[in-house]
Amino acid sequence: MKRVYFDHSATTQVNREVAELMLEYMTEKYGNPSSVHSFGREARKAVEEARERIAALFNAKPNEIIFTSGGTEADNLALKGVALANRKKGNHIITTGIEHHAIMHTCEYLEKQGFTVTYLPVDENAMIRMEDLKNAITDKTILISIMFANNEVGTIQPIKEIGQLAREKGIYFHTDAVQAVGSHPIDVEELNIDLLSLAGHKFHASKGIGALYVRRGVKLEEIQHGGAHERNMRAGTENVPGIVGLGKAAELAKRDLDKKIAYIKGLRDKLIAGVMEKIPHVKLNGHPESRLPGNANFSFLYIEGESLLLNLDMKGIAASSGSACTSGSLDPSHVLLAMGLTHEVAHGSLRVTLGQDNTEEEVDYFLEVIPEIVERLRSMSPLYGS
Amino acid sequence: MKRVYFDHSATTQVNREVAELMLEYMTEKYGNPSSVHSFGREARKAVEEARERIAALFNAKPNEIIFTSGGTEADNLALKGVALANRKKGNHIITTGIEHHAIMHTCEYLEKQGFTVTYLPVDENAMIRMEDLKNAITDKTILISIMFANNEVGTIQPIKEIGQLAREKGIYFHTDAVQAVGSHPIDVEELNIDLLSLAGHKFHASKGIGALYVRRGVKLEEIQHGGAHERNMRAGTENVPGIVGLGKAAELAKRDLDKKIAYIKGLRDKLIAGVMEKIPHVKLNGHPESRLPGNANFSFLYIEGESLLLNLDMKGIAASSGSACTSGSLDPSHVLLAMGLTHEVAHGSLRVTLGQDNTEEEVDYFLEVIPEIVERLRSMSPLYGS
Amino acid sequence: MYNEKVMDHFTNPRNVGEIKDAAGVGEVGNAKCGDIMRIYLQVENDIITDVKFKTFGCGAAIATSSMVTEMVKGKKLDEALEISNQAVAEALGGLPPAKMHCSNLAADALHEAIKDYIAKKGK
Numbered sequence: 001m002k003r004v005y006f007d008h009s010a011t012t013q014v015n016r017e018v019a020e021l022m023l024e025y026m027t028e029k030y031g032n033p034s035s036v037h038s039f040g041r042e043a044r045k046a047v048e049e050a051r052e053r054i055a056a057l058f059n060a061k062p063n064e065i066i067f068t069s070g071g072t073e074a075d076n077l078a079l080k081g082v083a084l085a086n087r088k089k090g091n092h093i094i095t096t097g098i099e100h101h102a103i104m105h106t107c108e109y110l111e112k113q114g115f116t117v118t119y120l121p122v123d124e125n126a127m128i129r130m131e132d133l134k135n136a137i138t139d140k141t142i143l144i145s146i147m148f149a150n151n152e153v154g155t156i157q158p159i160k161e162i163g164q165l166a167r168e169k170g171i172y173f174h175t176d177a178v179q180a181v182g183s184h185p186i187d188v189e190e191l192n193i194d195l196l197s198l199a200g201h202k203f204h205a206s207k208g209i210g211a212l213y214v215r216r217g218v219k220l221e222e223i224q225h226g227g228a229h230e231r232n233m234r235a236g237t238e239n240v241p242g243i244v245g246l247g248k249a250a251e252l253a254k255r256d257l258d259k260k261i262a263y264i265k266g267l268r269d270k271l272i273a274g275v276m277e278k279i280p281h282v283k284l285n286g287h288p289e290s291r292l293p294g295n296a297n298f299s300f301l302y303i304e305g306e307s308l309l310l311n312l313d314m315k316g317i318a319a320s321s322g323s324a325c326t327s328g329s330l331d332p333s334h335v336l337l338a339m340g341l342t343h344e345v346a347h348g349s350l351r352v353t354l355g356q357d358n359t360e361e362e363v364d365y366f367l368e369v370i371p372e373i374v375e376r377l378r379s380m381s382p383l384y385g386s
Numbered sequence: 387m388k389r390v391y392f393d394h395s396a397t398t399q400v401n402r403e404v405a406e407l408m409l410e411y412m413t414e415k416y417g418n419p420s421s422v423h424s425f426g427r428e429a430r431k432a433v434e435e436a437r438e439r440i441a442a443l444f445n446a447k448p449n450e451i452i453f454t455s456g457g458t459e460a461d462n463l464a465l466k467g468v469a470l471a472n473r474k475k476g477n478h479i480i481t482t483g484i485e486h487h488a489i490m491h492t493c494e495y496l497e498k499q500g501f502t503v504t505y506l507p508v509d510e511n512a513m514i515r516m517e518d519l520k521n522a523i524t525d526k527t528i529l530i531s532i533m534f535a536n537n538e539v540g541t542i543q544p545i546k547e548i549g550q551l552a553r554e555k556g557i558y559f560h561t562d563a564v565q566a567v568g569s570h571p572i573d574v575e576e577l578n579i580d581l582l583s584l585a586g587h588k589f590h591a592s593k594g595i596g597a598l599y600v601r602r603g604v605k606l607e608e609i610q611h612g613g614a615h616e617r618n619m620r621a622g623t624e625n626v627p628g629i630v631g632l633g634k635a636a637e638l639a640k641r642d643l644d645k646k647i648a649y650i651k652g653l654r655d656k657l658i659a660g661v662m663e664k665i666p667h668v669k670l671n672g673h674p675e676s677r678l679p680g681n682a683n684f685s686f687l688y689i690e691g692e693s694l695l696l697n698l699d700m701k702g703i704a705a706s707s708g709s710a711c712t713s714g715s716l717d718p719s720h721v722l723l724a725m726g727l728t729h730e731v732a733h734g735s736l737r738v739t740l741g742q743d744n745t746e747e748e749v750d751y752f753l754e755v756i757p758e759i760v761e762r763l764r765s766m767s768p769l770y771g772s
Numbered sequence: 773m774y775n776e777k778v779m780d781h782f783t784n785p786r787n788v789g790e791i792k793d794a795a796g797v798g799e800v801g802n803a804k805c806g807d808i809m810r811i812y813l814q815v816e817n818d819i820i821t822d823v824k825f826k827t828f829g830c831g832a833a834i835a836t837s838s839m840v841t842e843m844v845k846g847k848k849l850d851e852a853l854e855i856s857n858q859a860v861a862e863a864l865g866g867l868p869p870a871k872m873h874c875s876n877l878a879a880d881a882l883h884e885a886i887k888d889y890i891a892k893k894g895k
């Protein structure tokens with residue numbers, strides 16, 4: 001059966017070139033970068049070159065990059081690392097109500113450690129309001145952590161304004177850019193970003209590798225203890241194949257970014273237009289313009305997300321949902337609820353996230369099969385037509 | 387130039403089969419195990435099969451395995467996880483003075499959090515004494531963490547006796563088995579081990595993946611916050627390629643263990659005998675019998691380890707040293723010092739760790755070049771002959 | 773880790789050895805930190821006519837020892853006294869930062885040897 005992958009916000013295919021480079025660093029250049037001999041030096045060199053490539057992707061300096069095991073660890077390190085190192089300055093953190101669990105649950109942990117966290121509300125497009133942010137700042141505020149782009153509805157926050165405000169107030173600004181890196185241009189200087197999290201597997205590097213950008217001068221405490229790796233900020237033998245692959249993926253992302261964005265956006269807009277035209281009672285979730293190029297998030301009224309997903313899967317199409325039933329939890333997506341969607345509407349959400357490997361034929365195929373699926377599920381729904 | 391890798395305790399070459407399987411899970415079966423669609427299910431299946439293989443390697447159950455980013459994270463999770471979850475029972479931890487930094491520095495961190503840590507001394511062979519352990523136990527002791535085998539001198543601790551004592555006293559027993567897994571038979575039931583750390587890259591899986599075994603019923607708190615992965619014990623998208631590779635490496639390790647041990651031990655014993663015969667003023671560090679099959683650790687009196695390493699490197703031989711000068715720190719190896727070696731003798735240490743890919747010719751080559759290197763360095767040394 | 777010049781001096785150290793009945797001998801460092809350097813001088817008319825060293829230490833320690841002997845041979849004592857550890861490291865094209873603290877002592881050993889010579893002469 002034809003298989004169509006429309007779940008690029010969940011994870012992406014590792015680029016062939018990236019994977020082959022990783023293979024080389026597993027089977028031939030397998031030294032430990034801490035070793036002084038030639039195997040070690042060749043690994044060290046590759047790690048430092050990758051660091052340069054990652055830094056170049058968003059205009060940072062190589063020594064401002066700390067490699068981690070992924071986006072979650074980068075988020076944990078940013079929040080706990082800043083909180084613990086700056087406790088004397090204050091104990092207040094500002095974030096939003098639509099962050100990824102990696103931020104949300106880390107904030108909840110910090111609340112138990114005596115920190116106070118403000119969760120900013122968002123509007124119906126999942127945008128924060130600058131007024132709310134300004135009002136939330138107190139003289140105890142040490143950190144603002146606001147995601148660059150939302151993983152469910154794709155909304156891109158006013159990062160530049162946030163960065164400017166944080167800088168004026170002398171507060172560190174962290175952004176979880178796991179969804180944005182490789183899909184949106186980022187310049188940490190222009191945007192006044194102090195810390196930034198990324199995950200390789202969201203832009204065609206491997207799972208198991210990520211990084212935290214930490215602006216020079218930001219006070220951070222390490223959270224994983226052991227050897228003196230990553231300038232004492234992250235103990236543990238460096239994941240050399242992962243790091244080298246991440247560097248390659250960053251290089252490719254930088255080279256292809258404009259082209260990629262234009263291409264994916266084209267497909268995505270076609271998909272949205274097609275769905276809106278062919279299916280009644282559909283709502284597009286997320287900001288109409290300020291959103292990730294590959295993200296489309298719909299609520300199909302009167303039906304439930306998991307059934308929709310399973311039906312699409314039977315047609316070979318891989319997508320995602322904000323329905324509670326896919327996650328095993330009782331409540332649907334906290335993001336959709338924070339945007340003001342009712343439980344019913346949130347349950348009927350479908351996230352379609354496109355990537356550079358998708359084709360127009362795949363979009364056509366999706367548009368061909370989705371109407372009948374929605375129609376069939378609606379015909380079974382007690383909410384529909386009543 | 388011929389290159390000889392004698393640094394298998396630092397890291398190992400990824401097995402070809404393992405690397406190719408990883409490639410497949412990067413470029414083809416690249417789904418996120420949390421996704422409900424076919425890409426996700428195929429990744430989930432692979433992760434769970436790998437979990438079974440890892441568990442089978444040391445007679446654990448699959449649901450007792452938590453995947454981590456490596457040995458350091460496993461050690462951090464074991465120590466902090468048990469300490470924080472069992473704080474009400476007591477605040478005392480027992481470990482040794484020869485642990486890896488991943489344990490040592492995590493213990494130091496816990497001391498700052500209000501825990502008390504006893505660091506057991508070792509004898510001249512790097513063995514703890516059971517008497518010392520017994521005497522160290524108080525009614526506040528919640529955890530004993532003693533490494534299975536030492537990474538520098540290879541000494542294997544009396545794990546079974548320790549496990550038995552811990553069980554009798556109702557104290558959790560963790561062992562850092564990063565150096566032992568894949569090089570020594572381990573049965574967590576027979577040995578009464580409650581928690582065990584391992585790292586993939588020490589037995590021919592990749593860097594960036596490891597695991598913690600946690601016996602069912604052991605109270606543990608998570609240290610990385612975010613999604614509900616690994617039964618809520620370790621947030622973050624699973625490193626599927628790393629995990630699948632780890633599973634494969636475990637399968638191979640189990641299949642080949644006896645043969646591998648016999649082979650490596652043969653080479654190692656030849657190497658030790660050759661060095662002892664050809665070079666005067668050499669000391670073998672570590673236990674004469676109870677040691678890892680591939681480990682040889684010498685002190686060449688009157689010379690310094692880094693110079694020795696660099697000279698070997700110029701001959702294409704990769705080894706390691708406990709000299710301070712290779713690490714950029716001021717003190718030589720804390721392990722060698724804990725064994726009672728003087729600073730001079732510790733500085734002159736050389737660690738040679740063999741693996742299954744080494745050959746007898748390589749050992750011969752080593753024995754051919756080492757005498758003249760030692761002789762030349764000694765002729766330059768102000769400590770020699772005076 | 774080390775640049776080519778350092779590796780050259782490490783691989784082919786100049787002036788290794790001892791001078792019997794040296795005019796001055798200087799030793800610095802201790803085995804605790806991993807570095808012991810001993811420098812032997814022969815002096816005529818306040819000019820260093822011969823110099824040799826013995827060193828227990830890492831690649832940087834051996835290279836700096838070798839370098840300093842090259843730098844002072846034929847120099848006047850007061851010129852030699854002006855050579856700093858930093859100058860030796862620079863003459864080698866730089867050393868890794870971690871090595872600056874304990875390996876970069878060759879000039880100190882030289883100065884000790886000169887002091888020893890002056891003290892002996894004064895007697």
Ligand SMILES: Cc1ncc(COP(=O)(O)O)c(C=O)c1O
Pocket residue numbers: 009070071072073075100102147149150151176177178179199201621622623
């Ligand atoms: C916005 C955002 N932050 C953090 C993460 C966590 O990244 P990872 O699962 O790779 O640790 C993700 C992806 O799952 C994400 O979309």
Ligand SMILES: Cc1ncc(COP(=O)(O)O)c(C=O)c1O
Pocket residue numbers: 235236237395456457458459461486488533535536537562563564565585587
């Ligand atoms: C005994 C021991 N424990 C822990 C570690 C840490 O493992 P990793 O560096 O893979 O995190 C190592 C290896 O460096 C080790 O030898």
Ligand code: FES
Pocket residue numbers: 304324325
């Ligand atoms: S509808 Fe079945 S779990 Fe939610």
Ligand code: FES
Pocket residue numbers: 690710711805806807828829830831832833870871874875
């Ligand atoms: S001898 Fe220790 S750093 Fe050089």
